Amino acid sequence: MTTRLIVNGIDKTFGDFQALSDVSFTIEPGQFVTLLGPSGCGKTTLLRVIAGFLEPEKGEILFGDKVMNDVPPNKRNTAMCFQSYALFPHKTVYENIIFGLRMRKVSADEQRKRVKEVMEMVDLVGLENRKPYELSGGQQQRVALARAIIVRPEILLFDEPLSNLDAKLREKVRVDIRNIQHSLGITTVYVTHDQAEALAISDVVIAMNKGRIVQKSDPKTIYNRPSTKFVADFIGSANITPGTCTEFAGSTAVVDSLYGVLRVQAADLTPGEEAFLCIRPEDFVPIFAENAPHAVNVVTGSVLHAVYMGNSLDLFVKVNDHVVRISAAKDCPIPEGSQISFTVQPDKICVMKG
Amino acid sequence: MNNYHVKSQKKLTRQLLKILLPFGLLSIIIVWIGVPILYALLWSFVNPEFPWSYPDPFPKNLSLFQWEYVFKYTTIVKSIGNSFLLAFVTTIVCFILALPTAYALGRRKLKGSEFFKIIMLLPMVFPGMAMGLFLGRMLHGMGVSGTYLGVVMVHTLVSLPYMLRILVVNFESMPQDLIDAASNLGAGNWVKFKEVYLPMILPGLVAGAMFTFITSMEEFNLTFIVGAPDITTIPTVLYSYLGENFLRTRASVVSLILLIPNLILLIVAERKIKTEYMGAALGKM
Numbered sequence: 001m002t003t004r005l006i007v008n009g010i011d012k013t014f015g016d017f018q019a020l021s022d023v024s025f026t027i028e029p030g031q032f033v034t035l036l037g038p039s040g041c042g043k044t045t046l047l048r049v050i051a052g053f054l055e056p057e058k059g060e061i062l063f064g065d066k067v068m069n070d071v072p073p074n075k076r077n078t079a080m081c082f083q084s085y086a087l088f089p090h091k092t093v094y095e096n097i098i099f100g101l102r103m104r105k106v107s108a109d110e111q112r113k114r115v116k117e118v119m120e121m122v123d124l125v126g127l128e129n130r131k132p133y134e135l136s137g138g139q140q141q142r143v144a145l146a147r148a149i150i151v152r153p154e155i156l157l158f159d160e161p162l163s164n165l166d167a168k169l170r171e172k173v174r175v176d177i178r179n180i181q182h183s184l185g186i187t188t189v190y191v192t193h194d195q196a197e198a199l200a201i202s203d204v205v206i207a208m209n210k211g212r213i214v215q216k217s218d219p220k221t222i223y224n225r226p227s228t229k230f231v232a233d234f235i236g237s238a239n240i241t242p243g244t245c246t247e248f249a250g251s252t253a254v255v256d257s258l259y260g261v262l263r264v265q266a267a268d269l270t271p272g273e274e275a276f277l278c279i280r281p282e283d284f285v286p287i288f289a290e291n292a293p294h295a296v297n298v299v300t301g302s303v304l305h306a307v308y309m310g311n312s313l314d315l316f317v318k319v320n321d322h323v324v325r326i327s328a329a330k331d332c333p334i335p336e337g338s339q340i341s342f343t344v345q346p347d348k349i350c351v352m353k354g
Numbered sequence: 355m356n357n358y359h360v361k362s363q364k365k366l367t368r369q370l371l372k373i374l375l376p377f378g379l380l381s382i383i384i385v386w387i388g389v390p391i392l393y394a395l396l397w398s399f400v401n402p403e404f405p406w407s408y409p410d411p412f413p414k415n416l417s418l419f420q421w422e423y424v425f426k427y428t429t430i431v432k433s434i435g436n437s438f439l440l441a442f443v444t445t446i447v448c449f450i451l452a453l454p455t456a457y458a459l460g461r462r463k464l465k466g467s468e469f470f471k472i473i474m475l476l477p478m479v480f481p482g483m484a485m486g487l488f489l490g491r492m493l494h495g496m497g498v499s500g501t502y503l504g505v506v507m508v509h510t511l512v513s514l515p516y517m518l519r520i521l522v523v524n525f526e527s528m529p530q531d532l533i534d535a536a537s538n539l540g541a542g543n544w545v546k547f548k549e550v551y552l553p554m555i556l557p558g559l560v561a562g563a564m565f566t567f568i569t570s571m572e573e574f575n576l577t578f579i580v581g582a583p584d585i586t587t588i589p590t591v592l593y594s595y596l597g598e599n600f601l602r603t604r605a606s607v608v609s610l611i612l613l614i615p616n617l618i619l620l621i622v623a624e625r626k627i628k629t630e631y632m633g634a635a636l637g638k639m
Contacts, residue, residue: 073534099541
């Protein structure tokens, strides 16, 4: 039942606008994959190509070993949750949910059984006869989810399904979606522009920019080892500095950067080579008297702003005329205007070639 | 006078305006529509033995004479039948023509669809008589003058814009996501039409049908030019009392006959549209 999704060399243009160029990737059966990128990066277009609403100019979409290009959307056996939910306003919750089963000519007994099952799964029991406009946003979202999973699709598609919910509910529903997807084992493509959501929910994150795939990695790798400046900047916050390699020995490079000379653990840098360094704010550690002697990569600056975030204290530190962001422990006694030193471990610095 | 006083006076004036403005408008509408209807009613019951003339505020004697006369000695019964038949058929024809056209203009990104949208409204702005004279010649040439077919054709021409305009807006405002969701769940074209498009445009369809029906019922110019003398409708009978042999009493009777069904239709349709629209409008889509 679970299906491998293969996207192979997809091009899609709208007039002069190249929405997708040469997009290729494979999603293993049962994987939860997120397409992440800023608006206009082509992620929703790609989702619509997979669903069959849009026809690509070039390339192939395969479900398993079946080429789907010429299969119309109503025969593709995908199920999509829309950003707008797209519930039929004139149908009740029950009628909305069984729509897909009726189209598949599932027997009445089976219909009843499966509706009961999914209604329990998404916690909608008792709302069968309501119309969509009588439900809250969260309930509508769950009806949309139920309507999609009840047909047991080969591929489950989500188009920013949580963007109309408030922050608290969003966190709860994304866990629900993840759990349901996990228990059903349906191959899933999930579109979002929210990087935290993408990291929290996916097996694999595909970062997109300007119609191209920039990086495809698991959440940990994409956060810790972004391959380009764009990914580093888009996912989480990052201190990015250009630098020039001055020495390379073993697996350690010495790089001259805007923040000073830093020792970096890197696989391949040659002396004289230029690259970008990405350092996450939480990887900078303020130095106090007790841990000072062991420190490498010591950087010193004056604190411009200290912003209390609740779970951390965010410092904006002026180093050589550049502002460095540091995420310190929440009870750190660092006032604005003070001089501080901080350090970063060589293996926490990510080297990016572009 | 201090500032506070000025402010509170302004507020009072605004509140008064809030009450007076709608009340005033309502009164004007009641006077404009109500008074003529009242007079038509009174005139239709005037007993010809006791003419109603200045300065009597009301007729001296009321009778059903004019009503009986109109129904017994004129073609009114036949004309009423004609009017309803024509309006009914016209509405159906408009529906059949407008549905695919509105779909094409509203959902498909056709080249020049903006141009077509203006073209389709032209019959509404053309003076009926001017259009009728030339159209009459043409239809006469086609041999459909004085036939039901001919009259249905011209009625369709003048009523179609109402139906089209409403349906095009309906189709345009339908979220594409809904259609996509239906096909995504396995619906083919027929199911999409029956279970998504049709319920969503139903309010527009009812409104369009109402306008079409009423326009056809009240259409005179083209009916007269194309249909007369073989096909008479309520308006052509009415106009025949307004010409040289002007008979206010009989004209009153006929105008009431024309007015009452339209009024009932308006009220019924308005109810239906309201409840339907509420459902669609409140659905968070």
